[in-house]
Amino acid sequence: MARDATLLFESSEWNFATLSRAYDAIEEIAVGEMGLDVYPNQIEVISSEQMLDAYSSIGMPLMYQHWSFGKRFAFESHLYRKGRRGLAYELVINSNPCITYLMEENTMPMQALVTAHAAFGHNHFFKNNYLFRQWTDAGAILGYMDFAKKYIARCEERHGVAAVEEILDSAHALMNQGVFHYRRPPRLSPAKVTERARERLEYEEQVYSDLWRTLPATAGTADIEEAEQEALERKNALHLPEENLLYFLEKHSLILEPWQREILRIVRVIAQYFYPQGQTKVMNEGCATFVHYTIINRLFDLGRMGEGAMLELLASHANVVFQPGFDDPRFSGINPYALGFAMMQDIERIATRPTAEDRDWFPDIAGSGDGMGTLIDAWENHRDESFILQYLSPALIRKFRLFHLTDRATDRFCEVASIHDERGYSAVRSALARSYDPGAHQPDIQVVDVDLLGDRRLRLQHRVRNGILLEEGERDATLGHIRRLWGYGLSLTGIDAASGAVLYECSSTGGDA
Structure with missing residues (x-):
């Protein structure tokens, strides 16, 4: 860009023409000079109350209703009105187009800064980071959230608010245990499953020897081997162990109705959508901050930003x-x-x-x-x-x-x-x-066994790292939520990840199913 002495704005007041002019100048630097690759941008200006509402519903523009969102809104609003907590200057959604919310109370210099920060810094990171490419579909999330909001509203009309909230309460309690941490291989077609079974039988026939039948059988050996084989087949059929508790409950709980299973699916899809953000906080914010700092300095060097605006932006940047x-x-x-x-x-x-x-x-x-x-x-x-x-x-x-x-x-x-x-x-x-x-922080809890044709007792295992056990009150409350969704008894065993020693065992008895 050639140096241009024309300022993008000269006061703290803004209008949409000023926002558009600033956006074009920022885009020219971000894409033309820095080489950023971004989704198309959709910028919306909202009030502080709308920003509080977005805070309360985990930052999504479309979200179903739940009492916990209202509770958080009241809490955040009280602190904000008392001057004890500020609000973010912007909110950005990982979607295609990328939606950036600007607060109408912002000054024009701040609108320029947060446009550079969110609409180009975060936007580039969302579009290009491998975790987001692997786990999120930016083009589909808004459509899915619209479906989720309408679906849960219909469930409330048909089954009652209390019944829907009961399922959502339990699903929300398990959100951290409702994600896949690793990509799974694609499911095999029925023909492929049959072919692999045939290959396994042929291999067993090749390595089998009649000499094994001449060994004397010890008492109970046959029964033990039969029980172990049955357990192995049962686990293979259910793809155990399973790290995603919400997924397992959605697919295998015998007491859930179809609408309840769909609600579990909605909650775990949302949890999976936010999974990359928890692992990239430093990088994502570092990228966006570096981008806005580079752009505002470049605008100042080009004569497009005044000294007063620059001082305001540097003060805000220093606080951040x-x-x-x-x-x-x-x-x-x-x-x-x-x-x-x-x-x-x-x-x-x-x-x-x-x-x-x-x-x-x-x-x-x-x-x-x-x-x-x-x-x-x-x-x-x-x-x-x-x-x-x-x-x-x-x-x-x-x-x-x-x-x-x-x-x-x-x-x-x-x-x-x-x-x-x-x-x-x-x-x-x-x-x-x-x-x-x-x-290192999330407890490793997996479903390790369940006999759906027997006692239907759900067996969970917690692999304990560094001797860090679960807090008993929260553990028992969470087990209660799992029992509500499962409907039968369950047990949780703590196993030391290093030695394999059993550290604790607890159980929860199911009600009538």
Whole structure:
């Protein structure tokens, strides 16, 4: 772009012509200069109350009704009216077209900033990151949400609000255990299943020897082998173990009516839609923050942004990426905006102005001269855990003064295991990356067995990592929700993931089915 002394806007007031002019200038930099690849944008201006409503219904423009959304709306609205909590300047939906909501109370400089942040930064990340490409269908989500809202409304009319809320309460309680963490192979056709069964029988015939029949049978051996074979066949038929509890209940519960199964499906589809966002918070916000920072500075350099507007935007940007120290009363963990933005800037620095240390740690990208290309590749192919593990530099570890604490339940003290020095860089980086692994925080609970032709008792297993058990009150409440959807007895066994030892067992008795 050639330098243009014409300002995009000269005051804090805005109108739709000003928004359109700013959007065109931002798009020219984002797509033309930075090389971003985005969905078509749909920008809507909403009031603060509409923003609160979007907050309350998990940020979706179309959402079914549930009492928990109203409760959250009342809570957020009270804090906002009292001045104890602010609102986001924007809200962006991972859809095609990508929908960006701007608050009408924003000043024009802020409208420009959040347009760059959401309509191009988040938009590019949604469209290109492999997790979103793998798990979400941006072109279909709005149509599906419209169907979900109307379907649940019809269920309320036909079966009553209380009956629908009962199912939704239980489904919401299991949302974190209602996603697939890995892509499954495509289902085999009946012909393929028959062919594989024939191949398995032929193989067994080839390796079978009559000598095995001459071995003396021990007491009970035949019965044990028969029971084990029956259990194996039962598990194979049900594809056990199963990590997605909502999916299993939807497909195999004997007490649910078709409309109840469809509600479970709606909730788990929504949970799956949000699954990538939980794993890319640092990258997604870092990408969007880097994009808006680059664009507003470029607009200023081109003479399209005034000094007053620039000061307002830099002040807002500084607040967003502020990282309190660990001993600051405001500290609540690592700010994903701060870490993400710092890493994006650091990657660009390594690619264009590397030090000797950078060349040792990042030989593939140091001095490549293509900072934007390196960032686009990283945004496309990583989630937070792998991104930090690969790109967090010693320079940034020193800047954030990161260190690693170990805290064992058997000790009465915490130990500083690693600090930001030559020996500690790798350990600190690995520990920080692990903290962004969803598997390190979400309990691993799976359906391991159920005899649908027998007692129908649902057997769940919790693989306990690092000795972290479930909180008893929440565990028992969640088991109650599972029992409500299953209708029969169930049990939960805690197994140590390292040793295989049984740590605890609990059960819940089902009512009449």
